[in-house]
Amino acid sequence: MRMNSYYLKRTVRAVLTVWIVITITFGMIRLLPGGPLEQLRGKLLRQGVSPSRVNAMIESYQNVQPNQSILEQYYEYMTALLTGDLGQSFLQKEPVTAIIGDALPWTVFVMVMSTLLIFVIAIGWGALMAYWEGSTFDLVSSSASILFAAVPFYVLGIVLIIVFGYQLELLPTGHRLSPTVEPGLSLLFVLDAIDHAILPITSMVLTGAGLQVLAMRGNAIQVLGSDFVRVARLRGLSDRRISVRYVARNAILPMYTGFLTLIGFNLGGSIILEEVFSYPGIGYYMFQALEARDYPLMMGIFLIITVALVMAVYIADLTYGLIDPRVKSGDSREAY
Amino acid sequence: MSISSDVLNEPQDRDAIIRMDDVSVTYDSGDSYVLDDVSLAIERNEIIGIVGESGSGKSMLASSLLDAVPDPGQLSGSVEYRPVQDQNVEVLALEDSELRALRWEEISMVFQGAMSSFNPTMKIKEHFIETLEAHNAPVETGLNRAHELLEDLYLKPGRVLGSYPHELSGGMQQRALIALSLVLEPDVLVMDEPTAALDLLMQQSILLLLRELREKYDLTMVFITHDLPLVASLADRLAVMYAFELVELGPASEVINTPTHPYTRALLNATPNLNAPLSEMRPVKGKSPAPINVPSGCSYHPRCPLDTEECRTNHPPADPVTPEHTAACFHWEEARTEISLNYAETGTNDGDWR
Numbered sequence: 001m002r003m004n005s006y007y008l009k010r011t012v013r014a015v016l017t018v019w020i021v022i023t024i025t026f027g028m029i030r031l032l033p034g035g036p037l038e039q040l041r042g043k044l045l046r047q048g049v050s051p052s053r054v055n056a057m058i059e060s061y062q063n064v065q066p067n068q069s070i071l072e073q074y075y076e077y078m079t080a081l082l083t084g085d086l087g088q089s090f091l092q093k094e095p096v097t098a099i100i101g102d103a104l105p106w107t108v109f110v111m112v113m114s115t116l117l118i119f120v121i122a123i124g125w126g127a128l129m130a131y132w133e134g135s136t137f138d139l140v141s142s143s144a145s146i147l148f149a150a151v152p153f154y155v156l157g158i159v160l161i162i163v164f165g166y167q168l169e170l171l172p173t174g175h176r177l178s179p180t181v182e183p184g185l186s187l188l189f190v191l192d193a194i195d196h197a198i199l200p201i202t203s204m205v206l207t208g209a210g211l212q213v214l215a216m217r218g219n220a221i222q223v224l225g226s227d228f229v230r231v232a233r234l235r236g237l238s239d240r241r242i243s244v245r246y247v248a249r250n251a252i253l254p255m256y257t258g259f260l261t262l263i264g265f266n267l268g269g270s271i272i273l274e275e276v277f278s279y280p281g282i283g284y285y286m287f288q289a290l291e292a293r294d295y296p297l298m299m300g301i302f303l304i305i306t307v308a309l310v311m312a313v314y315i316a317d318l319t320y321g322l323i324d325p326r327v328k329s330g331d332s333r334e335a336y
Numbered sequence: 337m338s339i340s341s342d343v344l345n346e347p348q349d350r351d352a353i354i355r356m357d358d359v360s361v362t363y364d365s366g367d368s369y370v371l372d373d374v375s376l377a378i379e380r381n382e383i384i385g386i387v388g389e390s391g392s393g394k395s396m397l398a399s400s401l402l403d404a405v406p407d408p409g410q411l412s413g414s415v416e417y418r419p420v421q422d423q424n425v426e427v428l429a430l431e432d433s434e435l436r437a438l439r440w441e442e443i444s445m446v447f448q449g450a451m452s453s454f455n456p457t458m459k460i461k462e463h464f465i466e467t468l469e470a471h472n473a474p475v476e477t478g479l480n481r482a483h484e485l486l487e488d489l490y491l492k493p494g495r496v497l498g499s500y501p502h503e504l505s506g507g508m509q510q511r512a513l514i515a516l517s518l519v520l521e522p523d524v525l526v527m528d529e530p531t532a533a534l535d536l537l538m539q540q541s542i543l544l545l546l547r548e549l550r551e552k553y554d555l556t557m558v559f560i561t562h563d564l565p566l567v568a569s570l571a572d573r574l575a576v577m578y579a580f581e582l583v584e585l586g587p588a589s590e591v592i593n594t595p596t597h598p599y600t601r602a603l604l605n606a607t608p609n610l611n612a613p614l615s616e617m618r619p620v621k622g623k624s625p626a627p628i629n630v631p632s633g634c635s636y637h638p639r640c641p642l643d644t645e646e647c648r649t650n651h652p653p654a655d656p657v658t659p660e661h662t663a664a665c666f667h668w669e670e671a672r673t674e675i676s677l678n679y680a681e682t683g684t685n686d687g688d689w690r
Contacts, residue, residue, distance in 0.1 A: 227452040234404055234445055235463075235516075236436040236470040245466075249457050325500045326456055 007318060014314040021306045025299050026077055039293070040090075086303070087296035091288065096300035099285055104304065106176050107274065107281030110197050111266040114204035119259050121209045123252055126216025127243075130251075133221055142214065149210030153269070157203035157276045164199060172196050174278030200277045204266065212255065219251035226250075253324050257316045264312030268305045351421055352377035353524060353556050354401060354443075359413035361396045361405050368627035370409065371396040372580040378524070383550060383557040385567035385588065388577030389603075389624060394560045395448075397577070398528045401558065402439050403427050417442065419523065441471055444522035448529035450510040454501035460512055461497035464519055471520055478519055485515035488552065489545055507538040511545070518553065526558045531566065543570045564607055568592050576600050579625050579635035585654070586661030594672070596663040598640045601675045609679055616678035634665070642667045642674055 044054045068076070080087070086096035129138045165173035172195060177183070181192045223229060224247055232242050270283030278284070282301050289297035321327045354377070361371035371393045378384055388394045399405045401415060415427040419442060430438060439445075447453050454463060461479075468478035483493040489511040496504065496512050504512065510530060517525060527546075531539040547570065550557060561567045567574065567588075574591040576584040576599065584597040595601045602620040622639040625631060634652050637643040646666050654662040665671065 227447055227449055228455050230404075230406075231445075231447060231453045232455070234402065234439050235467045236440055237466055238470065241466065241470075245458065246455055250455070253457070324457065325459075326502050 010314060010317045014310050017310050018303075018307055022078070022081065022303065023074075025302060026074060081303075086300035089289070089294055089297040091292045091294040091297065096296050099297060100282060100300055100304055103280055103282045103285050106279065107267060107270045107283060109193075110200050110273075110279070110281065111204070111270060112263060113197065114201045114208065115259065115263045115266055117201065117205045118208045118212055118262070119255065121205065122212030122216045122255070123248070125209075126213045126218075127220050127248060127251065129213070129217040130220030130224055130247075133217075133224075138217075142217070145210035145213045147210070148206050149208075149214075151207050153203045153207040154272050154276050156207050157200065157273065160199045160203055161277070171199055173199075176279055176281070196279070200273055200279055203276075204269075204273065208262070208266075212258070215255060215258070216251060219254055220247055223247050223250045256323060257320060260312045260316040261309070264309035267308045351380045352416075353380040353418055354378040355414075355416040355418070356397075356400070357414040357416070359397075359400050359411070359415060361393075361400060362410045362412070363408065363627070366410065369580055369630065370627050371400060372630070373413070374580075374582055376575060376582060376585070378556060378558060379573075381550070381554060381556055382572045383546075383559060383570055385571030385574045386558065386560045386577060387562070387564050387567060387574060389562055391626075392577040392624060393580035394562075394577055395528050396580070398445065398526050398558065398560050401427070401524075401526050402443055402445055403430070403435060404439070404445070417524075437471070440467065440517070440522060441520045442522055443524040443526060444517040444520070445526045445528065446510075446513055446517050446530045448532045450513040450530075451501070451506060451533065453513050454509065456501055459498060459500055460504075460516075463516055464497070467516065467519060473520060481521070482515060482519050485518055486512065488549060489515055491515075507534055507542070510534060510538075510542060514542075514546075514549075518549070518555075521553070523554075524556045524558065526560070528560045529562070530559070532561070532563075539566060546570065564592075564603065565609065576603070579630055580627065581635060582654070582664065583636065584661075584663045586657065590658065590661050595677070596657045596661065596668045596671060597636075597665050598642055598667070598671045598675055599636050600663075601671060601677060602639075605675075605678050612678035618678070642670055 041054055041058060044057065045051065049057075084097060086100070088094070089096050089099055092099055125141065129141050132138050161173050164171045172178070174196075176193065176196050177189070178192050178196075181189055183189055229242060229246050232246050237246075267282070270281055271286045272283070273279070274281045274283035275287045282304060285297060286301040286305075288294070289301065356374055356376045356378075359371060359374045360369060362369050374393075374397060376397075386394050386397060396405060396409070400411050403411060403415070405411045411428060413428070417425040417427050417438065419425065425438070427435075427438065454460065464479060464482045465475055468475045479497075482497070486493040486496055491508060491511055496508065501509060510533075514525075514530070531542055534542065543566070546557065546559075549555060559567055559571060564574075571588045573586065574584075574588045575582050576591065576597065578599045584591060584595070584600045586596075591600065592604070595604055599620070602618070605616075605618045606620050608614070608617060620639065625635060631638055631648075633649050634640070634643070634647040637647040640647065644667070650666075652664045652666050654664045655666075655668060656662050657668060667674075
């Protein structure tokens with residue numbers, strides 16, 4: 001009963017968050033004086049477009065009848081959203097959903113790969129540092145972790161482009177595929193996609209792993225010093241079992257929520273990353289939309305990023321109880 | 337506990353199950369002693385209580401019995417384990433694999449803080465199974481024994497085994513840990529402050545259970561605690577530690593009723609008891625030394641009212657008070673008259689504490 005109410009609570013909260021974000025963006029775009037729609041209308045009128053055509057265009061862009069009351073507009077907008085209609089992009093002359101549908105898989109690919117690599121490296125490396133606590137390896141790794149964590153990923157990204165793209169000419173400097181390669185289920189496509197993703201992923205991983213490595217090191221040292229590990233050694237358990245079932249499991253648990261939320265946060269971080277690498281994912285289009293005041297596209301992508309983050313937190317909350325028996329109902333371990 | 341001479345000097349005469357000789361534990365490459373030349377014979381089937389204040393080396397003594405001193409501590413001396421009377425195993429000379437077999441199969445240990453002795457992500461049952469498997473013991477018979485042990489400890493075996501550690505109360509975890517420590521049928525159970533985290537009622541009921549377990553499974557128990565009155569009712573013999581050394585050793589009733597070492601007497605005067613008014617309680621003046629700065633001679637001399645030049649320069653040997661009772665003090669005879677106790681000194685076995 002308690003568990004059910006917990007899941008219900010989390011679900012309601014997730015839906016509520018998304019709804020509030022939609023409402024706020026709707027309100028901000030529409031209610032600010034001299035908002036983008038007025039600006040657009042003025043621009044179109046100055047270009048000599050007839051007022052009835054202007055109204056029709058605005059309506060198609062935003063699913064809005066300009067002469068409706070704000071509540072009616074809101075209702076129209078929400079129902080359009082629920083049917084998956086995010087409006088029409090000014091810039092690309094395409095439905096926003098089509099643009100996102102094309103771009104999102106690439107961003108997800110880069111960001112999920114980055115986050116996965118960050119955590120694989122963090123868990124392995126951090127555990128080794130903990131086992132050899134105080135060694136030269138530990139010292140050098142700690143310093144390197146802090147150094148890399150202090151470098152912004154876009155700075156490293158630019159350095160990587162200069163070195164590997166322009167000087168060594170080993171890897172492409174941008175774009176998600178070579179012009180000659182068509183998406184499809186071919187080895188060529190897969191290799192080309194990976195080739196283009198290496199530098200963005202590398203800049204995310206190198207700058208993002210540092211803090212996670214240090215976190216894992218701290219967790220593992222704490223677990224290694226705990227009574228239950230000492231008792232397990234005295235009970236004669238094999239070193240292998242102790243490192244997997246005792247140390248690794250208990251050290252990784254606290255990082256699980258961080259892992260899921262980092263995926264969500266990184267989707268937002270894609271705006272700068274993809275601009276640096278001219279990598280046409282949702283972040284790249286978001287940047288273009290910002291520059292061109294393409295509000296429907298901006299709102300659509302903003303919505304996707306928000307939903308992704310909310311979903312990440314939601315999944316973390318719902319599944320934490322499955323991996324940590326101490327948190328059956330989850331209340332003490334909410335991600336946010 | 338019958339005839340025979342001084343325990344510390346000629347322990348060979350007794351049926352000792354574990355003999356410690358000149359056991360020391362040092363840290364900082366020998367600069368600080370946390371256990372200083374301790375010799376002690378633990379007799380078969382006895383319950384021996386090791387008493388001392390925090391930081392007196394009690395836990396180090398317990399750990400050295402299993403050669404399990406935390407790194408980077410250096411253990412020296414000799415710990416002999418005698419599974420049967422004429423068989424000697426030098427614990428400190430064992431290979432890793434032999435040590436693995438000795439621990440838990442022969443000598444088992446219960447730590448303070450049962451709550452942190454179980455892996456929080458594993459059910460209690462898995463702890464039993466993995467322990468049995470690690471020692472190549474048949475799992476089925478082992479689990480049957482676990483069931484019996486848990487029942488002996490007044491727990492519901494099915495429920496406890498199917499629970500995660502956090503689902504049990506502190507007292508239940510402590511008893512489950514005792515059952516886990518006995519699952520491989522060891523001869524010796526070393527308990528380091530096993531009841532420190534429990535309330536008084538639970539402490540008492542665990543002590544009762546321990547006595548029942550000793551009878552049923554022919555156990556030898558080493559019970560380490562800072563709580564003198566607690567162990568006085570349980571132990572056959574008491575060993576009092578001060579500054580990483582044993583200062584007094586004897587039958588529990590004698591140590592309580594006719595304490596001999598000045599430190600033991602001061603300690604008893606500082607312990608609340610029903611027969612002495614609160615105003616008679618006296619704290620032990622001063623503080624116990626840190627491992628890096630142990631006084632020369634008798635380490636208790638700076639706090640002792642009886643100290644003389646001899647105490648400052650010479651280290652007092654264990655002196656027999658009675659054949660079974662020793663005290664490491666040059667002036668123990670004066671101590672009996674000079675340091676009066678705040679309760680009646682009886683010299684009999686049915687003292688105020690028991």
